Amino acid sequence: ARPGETVALVGESGAGKSTVGRLIERYYDPMQGALLLDGVDFRALDLRWLRSHIGLVEQEPVLFDVSVTANIAYAMPSATTAEVQTAAKLAHAHAFIEALPGGYEARPGERGVRISGGQKQRIAIARAIVKKPKLLLLDEATSALDSESEATVQAALDSLMASTTTVVIAHRLSTVVGASLIVVLDRGTVAERGTHAELASRPGSRYSQFMRHQLLA
Numbered sequence: 001a002r003p004g005e006t007v008a009l010v011g012e013s014g015a016g017k018s019t020v021g022r023l024i025e026r027y028y029d030p031m032q033g034a035l036l037l038d039g040v041d042f043r044a045l046d047l048r049w050l051r052s053h054i055g056l057v058e059q060e061p062v063l064f065d066v067s068v069t070a071n072i073a074y075a076m077p078s079a080t081t082a083e084v085q086t087a088a089k090l091a092h093a094h095a096f097i098e099a100l101p102g103g104y105e106a107r108p109g110e111r112g113v114r115i116s117g118g119q120k121q122r123i124a125i126a127r128a129i130v131k132k133p134k135l136l137l138l139d140e141a142t143s144a145l146d147s148e149s150e151a152t153v154q155a156a157l158d159s160l161m162a163s164t165t166t167v168v169i170a171h172r173l174s175t176v177v178g179a180s181l182i183v184v185l186d187r188g189t190v191a192e193r194g195t196h197a198e199l200a201s202r203p204g205s206r207y208s209q210f211m212r213h214q215l216l217a
Contacts, residue, residue, distance in 0.1 A: 007181045009185060016188040016189075057141040065109055072088060096122070125160060136166040191206055
């Protein structure tokens with residue numbers, strides 16, 4: 001995938017979606033075959049360099065009981081105040097942060113217990129933006145949010161995805177329809193691949209079955 005393109009991984013629970021995410025981050029290496037980045041085996045890449053170029057936004061982001069500024073700059077400690085605030089604006093987070101008691105110096109609490117789910121996600125997205133990742137890994141970052149929060153968080157994600165190669169671990173149809181490539185996994189192997197239009201037009205395909213349920217496991 002090229003910058004600005006999105007690859008969506010779909011499949012039933014246990015199909016291997018999260019495993020691919022772990023392989024991309026090199027929490028472990030493939031026992032067979034290889035994962036390539038620009039034609040280079042991931043195993044040949046320096047681990048610290050690789051992870052420094054990956055931005056991760058999960059369904060339940062990890063926040064710490066330090067200032068909002070420190071949470072956003074966690075993956076890029078050298079980030080300036082201006083860079084942190086620019087990232088927050090792109091993540092649609094600046095306004096609510098400014099409204100917090102203490103603003104950017106406010107502490108969201110361990111795991112973000114003092115702010116809403118949508119606010120936590122937008123801080124996590126700002127953290128990914130300030131890192132300027134070459135690859136963005138999204139583990140269904142909006143699935144636990146209400147519709148209003150989801151729309152705001154999705155707008156923030158769109159800002160980040162526009163210039164970054166994105167891999168989405170998808171759990172529902174709305175997330176994958178616009179993907180450049182959809183990969184349907186089944187028990188660790190690629191069962192189908194194509195765009196939404198291509199896969200949806202194949203009668204009896206696994207993807208069309210997912211589409212009928214409007215929900216991906």
